[in-house]
Amino acid sequence: MTKKLIMLFVGIFAFANTLLAQEEGKFRVGMDLGYTVPTAGGGGVLFYLEPKYNIRDNLNIGLRFGSAAMVRDLVYYTLTDEVTGKVAANASIGLTADYYFNTPGKNFAPFVGGGLSYMHFAALEVDTGIVDEELVGTFEVRNALAPFFRAGFETGKFRLSLDYNFVPTSEIINLQGAVIGETGNSYLGIAIGFYVGGGKWRN
Numbered sequence: 001m002t003k004k005l006i007m008l009f010v011g012i013f014a015f016a017n018t019l020l021a022q023e024e025g026k027f028r029v030g031m032d033l034g035y036t037v038p039t040a041g042g043g044g045v046l047f048y049l050e051p052k053y054n055i056r057d058n059l060n061i062g063l064r065f066g067s068a069a070m071v072r073d074l075v076y077y078t079l080t081d082e083v084t085g086k087v088a089a090n091a092s093i094g095l096t097a098d099y100y101f102n103t104p105g106k107n108f109a110p111f112v113g114g115g116l117s118y119m120h121f122a123a124l125e126v127d128t129g130i131v132d133e134e135l136v137g138t139f140e141v142r143n144a145l146a147p148f149f150r151a152g153f154e155t156g157k158f159r160l161s162l163d164y165n166f167v168p169t170s171e172i173i174n175l176q177g178a179v180i181g182e183t184g185n186s187y188l189g190i191a192i193g194f195y196v197g198g199g200k201w202r203n
Contacts, residue, residue, distance in 0.1 A: 006051035018061055023129065024057045028198030030159060034191030044070030045193060051140070053196060058100040061146050064115060066092040074172065076181035085183060092119040092146065101155070107155055114149040119167060121185070137172040137180050144168045144185070157196070163189045 032048040045068070052062030069089040094117030102109040121142045144167060152161030167185035175178050 007115040024054050026054050026198050028052050028194035028195050030193055032191035033192030034189055037072050037188040038070050038072040039186045040072040042072035044068055044072055048191060058102055061097045064094045064096045072183060074181055074183045078180065090119060090121050096156050108153060110153045112151045116149060117146045119144050119146045121170060137174045140171040140173045153190050157194050159193050159195060
């Protein structure tokens with residue numbers, strides 16, 4: 001029985017190594033889930049879907065379809081109370097590139113990367129029990145270009161990454177078009193996920 005278990009573990013380990021990472025000329029698709037830490041305070045959740053093409057064994061390019069739902073602090077110029085805003089899921093699409101520092105024979109590959117996203121902000125929601133509805137306002141601009149940088153590692157088909165998204169600050173305007181406040185949109189993302197396809201390391 002012990003011998004069979006050992007053979008099973010050896011087989012699983014060998015199979016995991018055949019799944020490792022990527023190969024030039026192959027496509028892969030990844031999916032990540034994680035947590036957001038907005039610079040304006042608060043927190044939220046994120047989801048990324050990333051189809052990619054391996055232009056080299058240690059370099060790929062692709063698209064990132066993302067969504068992030070966050071609760072964060074709002075700054076109103078005429079209010080003394082702290083106000084927290086809930087923003088429904090923001091949507092984004094971006095171009096990505098990741099470079100891997102893979103070592104021959106290893107199933108652990110650190111990487112660095114980044115890209116540029118086009119982001120759409122959802123409507124602003126505020127707990128109207130704190131302030132009058134007329135004072136809540138809305139975002140002046142709902143769309144923005146947002147560069148991001150990231151780093152992490154992959155092992156087997158699993159992935160852990162940290163990314164920082166540089167998103168412009170949103171001004172809050174009232175019904176008369178006057179700016180009454182603002183909120184920061186930049187955030188740190190912490191995500192874990194997996195991917196399928198991509199071949200295997202050739203090194």
